[in-house]
C-alpha cells in the first residue's frame with residue numbers, strides 16, 4: 001500500500017507558492033490577504049482556523065481573524081462581510097463552517113463577494129463549477145484532485161464511489177471526478193447497501209463524517225481510498241476509514257491526520273493567491 005502523503009505534497013506546494021508570492025509582492029507592492037471569520041468557539045473549527053493561519057504565515061499571505069460571539073446578530077455579521085467585500089486590501093474572505101444555527105448560512109455565504117470567495121462556496125462559483133467553467137474550486141475537492149495527480153493517478157475510466165453529498169466535499173468532488181473521466185456513484189445516508197457500492201470502487205472517496213465507517217471487507221483489493229473524515233475518538237483523531245484494516249487491501253490510502261487536511265489548506269492558499277492575482281491585475 002502506498003500512503004497518499006498529503007502533508008508532504010502540501011508542504012512542497014506551499015513552498016513553491018511562497019516563492020511565487022515573494023516575487024509578486026515585489027511586483028504588486030503588497031502581499032495577498034485573507035480574512036477569516038470564525039463564529040463561536042467550536043474546538044474543531046478553532047483548530048482548522050489555526051492551521052489556516054499557520055499556512056498563511058508560511059506562504060506569505062497576510063491574514064486577519066474575526067472571532068465573533070456565538071450569539072452574534074445576523075445583521076452584524078452581514079455588515080462585517082459587506083465591509084470586507086468593499087475593503088480593497090482584502091483578496092479573500094472565508095466564513096468557517098459550521099456557524100450558529102440562528103444564522104442563515106447559505107445567505108451569508110452568498111453575501112461574500114464571488115470575487116473574494118476563497119472557499120468557492122458562493123452559489124455563482126458553484127454554478128460555474130457545475131457548468132465546467134473556470135472558477136474558484138472548493139478547497140477539499142481541489143486538494144483531493146491535486147493529491148491524486150501528484151501520485152500520477154489518472155482517474156479516467158475508473159469506477160469512483162463517493163460517500164457523502166455535501167456542498168463542501170461530496171457533491172463537488174463527484175463533479176470533478178466525472179469531468180476527469182471517472183464513472184461516479186454517490187452514496188449517502190439513504191443508500192440501501194453501502195458495501196455493495198463501495199466494493200465496486202476503483203477509487204473510493206469517503207466523506208461521511210462517521211468514524212471508521214469503511215472497513216476492509218467493504219473495499220475491493222487494489223482500490224485507491226481517500227479518507228476525508230476527521231473524527232475525535234477517545235482524544236485521538238481518526239478518519240472515516242478503518243486505517244489498519246483497509247491498508248491491508250488498498251493500493252493507495254490517505255491517512256488521517258496528514259492526508260486530505262493539509263491538501264485542503266494548501267488549496268485554500270492557492271485559491272487566495274488566485275483571487276489576489278485577479279484583484280491586483282485588474
Ligand code: GUN
Pocket residue numbers: 094095096097098119139140168264
Ligand atoms: N468547515 C469544514 N470544512 C470547511 C471548509 O473547507 N471551509 C470552511 N469555511 N469551513 C469548513
